[in-house]
Amino acid sequence: MSLEIIPLSGTLGAEIFGLDLQSGLSNAEFDRVHQAFLDHKVIVMRGQKSLQPEQHKAFARRFGTLNIHPYVKGMKDHPELLEIVKEKEDKVNFGGGWHTDMSFEETPALGSILHAIEMPPYGGDTLFADQQAAYDALSTGLKETLAGLKAVHSASREYGVHGTSAMSRKSMDTSMVETAPEYEHPVVRTHPETGRKGLYVNPAFTLRFSGWSTRDSKPLLDYLFHHSREERLTCRVRWQAGDVTMWDNRCTWHYALNDYPGHRRHMRRATVNGDKPF
Numbered sequence: 001m002s003l004e005i006i007p008l009s010g011t012l013g014a015e016i017f018g019l020d021l022q023s024g025l026s027n028a029e030f031d032r033v034h035q036a037f038l039d040h041k042v043i044v045m046r047g048q049k050s051l052q053p054e055q056h057k058a059f060a061r062r063f064g065t066l067n068i069h070p071y072v073k074g075m076k077d078h079p080e081l082l083e084i085v086k087e088k089e090d091k092v093n094f095g096g097g098w099h100t101d102m103s104f105e106e107t108p109a110l111g112s113i114l115h116a117i118e119m120p121p122y123g124g125d126t127l128f129a130d131q132q133a134a135y136d137a138l139s140t141g142l143k144e145t146l147a148g149l150k151a152v153h154s155a156s157r158e159y160g161v162h163g164t165s166a167m168s169r170k171s172m173d174t175s176m177v178e179t180a181p182e183y184e185h186p187v188v189r190t191h192p193e194t195g196r197k198g199l200y201v202n203p204a205f206t207l208r209f210s211g212w213s214t215r216d217s218k219p220l221l222d223y224l225f226h227h228s229r230e231e232r233l234t235c236r237v238r239w240q241a242g243d244v245t246m247w248d249n250r251c252t253w254h255y256a257l258n259d260y261p262g263h264r265r266h267m268r269r270a271t272v273n274g275d276k277p278f
C-alpha cells in the first residue's frame, strides 16, 4: 500500500491519493486514513467515481454508527444517506453558511463523508475552518472567559420558516423544526480522540450562551464567528465528480459556496454519530 498525503493549506485539510474505497480498506489502510483524519481534520479522497451507496456507508461505518437526520429525508433505500442537490433553477443551496453538522443534537456528529456525484462546470467548492486553530489564536484572557461557558444549540432558527436552508423547502420535514429541542454544549470542546481544545459554537445552530439572553450573547458570539473563519484558519476543497471528502465536525466548520448559478450540483452525504461534547 502506498498512500500519498498532501496538505491543502497551512492549517487544515489534506488530499489522500492511492485509496480505493470501492473495494474497501484493509485495517492498515484504515489506520492510516484515520490518523490522517485526526491530523488534518479534512481529508479528500480523489477519484472514487463508481462508489455505490453501500460502499459509501461501509466506509463511513468504519468510524462509527450512521446518523439518520431528524429533519432531512435520506435516500429512499438508504435513509442514512442525504442527497444534497442544487438544481439549475435553485437560488439557494444546502450548507451555504458556516456551520458544523448536527450541533443541534445532544450527541452531535463525529464526521461527515460527502461524495461528489455531479459537479457544475465551475465553482461549488467547499470551505473549511479549523476551530482548534481558532481557539489557539485567542488571547489568554478570552480563553479564560470562555472556559466555563456553555452555549445553546438548536435547529429551530436555521431550518425554521425564516431559516436560510434551502432543503427546508424541499426534502426537509419542517413540521418538527419549530419545536426543535435545544441542547447545551461547552463553548470550548475537548476533542475526544486527540485531547485538543477547540471552539464549539457556530453561526447556524448556536443561539446564545447558557444563562445569557440572546441580546447579551450577540456581541461575543459575533466576535467568535468572525474570528473563527479568518482566512488563515481555512482550506478550500475544489471538487471533481467522484471525490469523497470527510471532515471532523468536532473541530471544524464548513461552508458550501453558491457560485454556480444555472448549473446542477449533486452530492451524497453520510454522517457518522459522535459523542456528547465535554
Ligand code: SIN
Pocket: 084, 094, 095, 096, 101, 112, 114, 125, 126, 254, 255, 256, 257, 267, 269
Ligand atoms: C453540507 O453542509 O453538508 C454540504 C456541504 C457541501 O455541499 O459542500
